[in-house]
Amino acid sequence: MTVHHKIRKFFFPSLTPKFLIRVSLIALSAYLFFGYLCIPFTIQGISMEPTYHNRGVNFCWRLRYLFSEPKRHDVVTVRFAGNKVMLLKRVVAREGEQVEFRDGKLFVDGKEIEEPYVLYPCDWNLPPRQVEEDHIYVVGDNRNMPIENHHFGQTTKNRIMGVPLW
Amino acid sequence: MVKIKYLLIGLVMVIIGIVVAITLFPSEEKRVKKQFHLLSEWVSKSTEENAFTMLQRMKDIGSLFDAQCELKVPDQSLSGTYTREEISTYAGSARSHASQLDLKFYDFDIGFPEKGMAKVTLTARLTGRSTTGEQTDDTRELECVLKKIENKWLFSQIEVVEVLKK
Numbered sequence: 001m002t003v004h005h006k007i008r009k010f011f012f013p014s015l016t017p018k019f020l021i022r023v024s025l026i027a028l029s030a031y032l033f034f035g036y037l038c039i040p041f042t043i044q045g046i047s048m049e050p051t052y053h054n055r056g057v058n059f060c061w062r063l064r065y066l067f068s069e070p071k072r073h074d075v076v077t078v079r080f081a082g083n084k085v086m087l088l089k090r091v092v093a094r095e096g097e098q099v100e101f102r103d104g105k106l107f108v109d110g111k112e113i114e115e116p117y118v119l120y121p122c123d124w125n126l127p128p129r130q131v132e133e134d135h136i137y138v139v140g141d142n143r144n145m146p147i148e149n150h151h152f153g154q155t156t157k158n159r160i161m162g163v164p165l166w
Numbered sequence: 167m168v169k170i171k172y173l174l175i176g177l178v179m180v181i182i183g184i185v186v187a188i189t190l191f192p193s194e195e196k197r198v199k200k201q202f203h204l205l206s207e208w209v210s211k212s213t214e215e216n217a218f219t220m221l222q223r224m225k226d227i228g229s230l231f232d233a234q235c236e237l238k239v240p241d242q243s244l245s246g247t248y249t250r251e252e253i254s255t256y257a258g259s260a261r262s263h264a265s266q267l268d269l270k271f272y273d274f275d276i277g278f279p280e281k282g283m284a285k286v287t288l289t290a291r292l293t294g295r296s297t298t299g300e301q302t303d304d305t306r307e308l309e310c311v312l313k314k315i316e317n318k319w320l321f322s323q324i325e326v327v328e329v330l331k332k
Contacts, residue, residue, distance in 0.1 A: 044303070045303060078329065078330070080272075080273065080289035080305060080306070080307040080329060081272070081273040081274075081275060081287050081288045081289040081307045081308075082272065082273025082275070082288075082289060083273070084272035084273045084289060085272050085273070085289045085291055085305055087305075087329075087330070126332070129332075138330065151330055152330055152332065153330035153331045153332040154330065154331050155329055155330050155331070159329065
């Protein structure tokens, strides 16, 4: 078979039943993979700057916590009613721990936590609060804004959809 | 060959019939969704909107609500039962502070717990710009109850679900 024929066959294949089954299987696999396991998303907003930038593209890997629990410093996606709109946040505390902010510094159970990913100045003050059972506490990396304007706090673990792929 | 031709014509006619039936007699779920699409359309605002359109939109928004509607929006200090007129006035006032608004709904989960009642969980995203030039971007999970009154689905309860608790 000449190269010309091979190219033509690649771009204009004959519609045999075998070919149609193959195409259907690929389409179904892609739908299931990108619809349920590795969901593409666009970052909108600056709450995770400078780690994740506004308008960045990423994928939410849903199997990350199949056999494990989210750990402190993990970046996770938090769902609302479904997976069309999600929040991208960082886990700072787990259930039973006590979280507080003093002059922009994070304290968990009274101990200051090193956060190398927080690069912008922060002056937050938040009185201590306990993370409830089956919850985790998430915050964005960009805390260079009034505390009232930043969407953060504790959420149930079942709202964690997965992690960004990169 | 003739048989196949008639079979194809029959198939096309069945498809057309189904499409016409769906369009003319939409399911209750579609009718509920339509109310959300109308709310989204009427709350959204373009920079060119004139005073007449603004008044009309206020009236339109009110027409989507039951005579008495329960609102639970803690962030906006909107908690309690409001009349259709009060909601309409509040919506008009809120819209007048924005030069541009875009309300979108995602991830509908519609259930009918009893006859004439629909319970809808969804994600609402409001983006826009205030008259002072400030950018708005707010996403919330909502739980809404709609009641079928005089063959029309009307909002009778809207509650903001707390996804992140500070």
